[in-house]
Amino acid sequence: MNKSTSRVTRFLAGGVALAVGLTMSGCASGGSGGSDRPENEIHVAVYGDSGNTVEQQLVDTFNKTSDVKIVLDTIPGADYQQKLQTIIGTSNAPDIFFNWGGGSISDFVESDLLLPLDDFITEDPGLKDNFLPSVFNTAVIDGKSYGIPMRGTQPVMLFNNKQVLADNGITAPATWDELLEAVEKLKAAGITPIALGGADQWTTLMWFEYVYDRVAGPELFEKALAGDPKVWESAASKKALGMLKDLIDAGAFGTNYDSVKFTDGGSPTLLRTGKAGFELMGSWEYATQQDVDPTFAETNLGYTEFPAIEGGTGDAKNLVGNTNNFYSVLKATRYPDTARDFLKLMYSDEFVEAQLGIGNLPTTTNTPEFFQDAASPDYAAYQFGLVEAAPSFQLSWDQAYPPSAITPIHQAVAQFFSGQIDEAGFIQAMQALK
Numbered sequence: 001m002n003k004s005t006s007r008v009t010r011f012l013a014g015g016v017a018l019a020v021g022l023t024m025s026g027c028a029s030g031g032s033g034g035s036d037r038p039e040n041e042i043h044v045a046v047y048g049d050s051g052n053t054v055e056q057q058l059v060d061t062f063n064k065t066s067d068v069k070i071v072l073d074t075i076p077g078a079d080y081q082q083k084l085q086t087i088i089g090t091s092n093a094p095d096i097f098f099n100w101g102g103g104s105i106s107d108f109v110e111s112d113l114l115l116p117l118d119d120f121i122t123e124d125p126g127l128k129d130n131f132l133p134s135v136f137n138t139a140v141i142d143g144k145s146y147g148i149p150m151r152g153t154q155p156v157m158l159f160n161n162k163q164v165l166a167d168n169g170i171t172a173p174a175t176w177d178e179l180l181e182a183v184e185k186l187k188a189a190g191i192t193p194i195a196l197g198g199a200d201q202w203t204t205l206m207w208f209e210y211v212y213d214r215v216a217g218p219e220l221f222e223k224a225l226a227g228d229p230k231v232w233e234s235a236a237s238k239k240a241l242g243m244l245k246d247l248i249d250a251g252a253f254g255t256n257y258d259s260v261k262f263t264d265g266g267s268p269t270l271l272r273t274g275k276a277g278f279e280l281m282g283s284w285e286y287a288t289q290q291d292v293d294p295t296f297a298e299t300n301l302g303y304t305e306f307p308a309i310e311g312g313t314g315d316a317k318n319l320v321g322n323t324n325n326f327y328s329v330l331k332a333t334r335y336p337d338t339a340r341d342f343l344k345l346m347y348s349d350e351f352v353e354a355q356l357g358i359g360n361l362p363t364t365t366n367t368p369e370f371f372q373d374a375a376s377p378d379y380a381a382y383q384f385g386l387v388e389a390a391p392s393f394q395l396s397w398d399q400a401y402p403p404s405a406i407t408p409i410h411q412a413v414a415q416f417f418s419g420q421i422d423e424a425g426f427i428q429a430m431q432a433l434k
Contacts, residue, residue, distance in 0.1 A: 037091075040068045042335050044327070044342070045084065045094035048074035051151060054354040058345050068338040081403060088113060088330075095333040096342065101139035101147050101326045102395045103402045108328070109141050115329040116144040120340045127340075130347035134393040135363040138323040147326030148343045150351075152360030153387050154282045154322035156206050160302040164191060164277045172304045176214070176243070179307050183252045186277045192254040195276035197262030201410035202398060204417050206280050207244060209320040209397055214309035215240040218318060218392040225400055229431035236313075241416070241423045243309070248417060258418060265292070272296050280306070282321055286379055287359045298376070305386065319390040322399065324363055356380065363387060405433045 037043075046055050052074050059072045073094060075083045081104070087093050088108060099105050108114050121127045128136055131149050139147025160172055165182075168189050173179040183193040197203045212220060216236035223231045231237060247253075254276075260266040262281065268288050270276040279285065290297035308316035327346065329339045345351055347364045355362045356374040361383050374380035387393060398406045412429035415421040421429070 040335075041071060042068060042095035042333060042338055043071045043073050045073045045075060045097040047080045047098050047325075048076045051358065051360065054351075054358060054360075055150075057354055058342075058351060061350060062342050062345060066338060066341070068335050070338075070342060085403075093330055093332065095335065096327050096329050096339055098150070099139075099147065099326050099328055100322060100395070100399045101324070102400045103405070104399055105139070105146055105326075105328055106141060107402055109144075109146055113331055114146050115331040115333065115336065115339075116146060117148065117329065117343075118145050120343065121145060123340070124344060126347060127343060130364050130366070132363045132365065132387055134319075134387060134390050135323045138393075138395050139326045139328070147328045148346050149324040149363050150327050150346050151325040151362075152355055153324050153363045153383065154284060155319045155383060155386055155390075155393070156210070156280060156282050156306070156321040157285070157303045157383075157386075158306055159271065159279045159281055159285050160304070161271050161274055161277055162300050162302040164274050165302070168277070170277070172302060173307050174304075176307050176309045180247070180250060182277065183247070183250050187251050191274070192270060192276040193252045193278060194254075195260070195267040195270040195279040196253045196257040197260050197267035198253070198257035198414065198417065199259055199261045199266075200263055201414045202396075203262050203267070203281070204413045205397060205409065206282075206320070207247075208240075208413055209394065210280070210306045211244055211309070212237070212240045213318050213320060213392070213394060214306070214314040214316070215243065215312040217312075217314040218394050221394060221397065221400070224430065224433075229433075232427045232430045237427065238423060241426060244416070245423075253417075258414075268292070272301075283361070283383055286376065290359075290375070303379070303382065315391045317386075317389050318392040318394065319386060320394045321396060323393050323395055361387075401433060408433060 044055075044059065046052060052072070056072055059070045063069050080098075084097060089111070105114065117127065127148055128145065135149055135153055139145065164186070165172065168185050168191070170182045170185055173182050186193040216234070220231050220234065220236055260270070262268065267276075267279055268285065271279045272289055272293055286297055286301065286303070289301050305316065327343060329336065333339055347366070349366070349370070352362045352364055352367050352370050353373050356367070356370055359375045361367070361380055367384055368381070371377045371380050394400075398409050401409065408429060412421070412426050416426045
């Protein structure tokens with residue numbers, strides 16, 4: 001499965017006009033708290049894509065033994081967040097819904113629409129203990145748990161074309177200085193050092209997330225997210241911006257990155273065809289390449305952690321990206337016990353095997369037992385090791401903030417990269433986020 005779709009939807013959501021005729025099964029008959037919806041039935045809303053085959057499989061498994069039946073409502077990916085925002089406070093709201101944790105549900109928590117899951121966890125500690133802590137905590141808000149991991153983790157990694165690196169005497173860089181050296185060699189060889197789908201903007205953001213983490217540690221962004229705008233003008237922030245500018249000025253991304261996209265296959269093609277040496281991308285890069293050229297994915301696609309930065313306070317094992325997707329439960333659900341029992345399937349053997357089979361990497365503690373079922377066992381094991389060892393797994397900035405901040409963040413990073421704003425302009429833009 002191509003994981004890029006899971007990233008794209010949240011950027012489209014803010015500007016997509018919702019069609020009047022858009023429906024999801026069961027919506028017209030009343031919501032989780034509505035009297036029009038049939039008795040002994042709850043609804044689960046999910047992001048509509050190829051991953052729904054596993055979600056339907058688990059619903060079918062659950063319904064075989066449950067008196068209260070689950071109805072799976074799939075919402076087209078590009079419309080998911082907008083649709084959810086439209087129905088969440090109405091009688092058409094789902095009982096359980098797919099989300100990204102963090103900022104994607106913070107407004108719902110503030111509006112007292114979600115059910116804290118701590119009582120469920122007290123009854124069945126496995127709802128927490130069976131997941132990697134760095135992932136589970138993404139859906140903990142104000143000390144309360146509001147989500148159970150589902151689908152798989154998506155850390156951002158530095159991918160490379162192994163043949164291009166070998167032809168130019170380059171080893172995968174472990175440090176920032178080694179990355180700069182590789183950029184210089186590739187540029188001299190007439191190869192774009194780093195493929196970047198800058199027209200998508202969120203791809204550019206990944207560079208900020210990692211450089212800031214390596215220079216300042218995760219604490220800087222955590223403070224900003226908690227409402228302290230002064231951290232953006234700190235010495236560490238300015239150092240991170242200076243390093244990013246050095247990379248841009250070195251020609252690391254070529255001259256056309258603003259017209260290249262990841263979402264139409266542009267930047268992955270540059271990497272696959274040897275026109276670029278590296279690409280910083282979420283773990284779905286492997287599936288993206290495998291869909292087009294399985295041989296390249298298997299033999300010539302390299303992947304490493306983001307380089308360490310000497311003198312920085314961030315641990316080189318820290319990750320950024322999409323920690324996971326989550327299921328949250330609406331407080332108004334008529335059948336909380338049914339919701340609880342369904343969530344237990346998210347750490348079942350059936351769940352893990354099915355997700356690995358379509359290329360997802362679940363973050364349950366028993367996942368390593370089933371690596372042989374993965375599309376690429378070695379790749380699955382490598383990713384899982386990164387997530388398991390990460391002292392911090394920072395949710396992407398545009399997911400950690402509420403949806404209203406997505407466009408301002410993307411504009412700021414794109415404008416800084418293109419030189420439309422300087423260091424002060426970027427700092428000002430980030431300080432204005434709410």
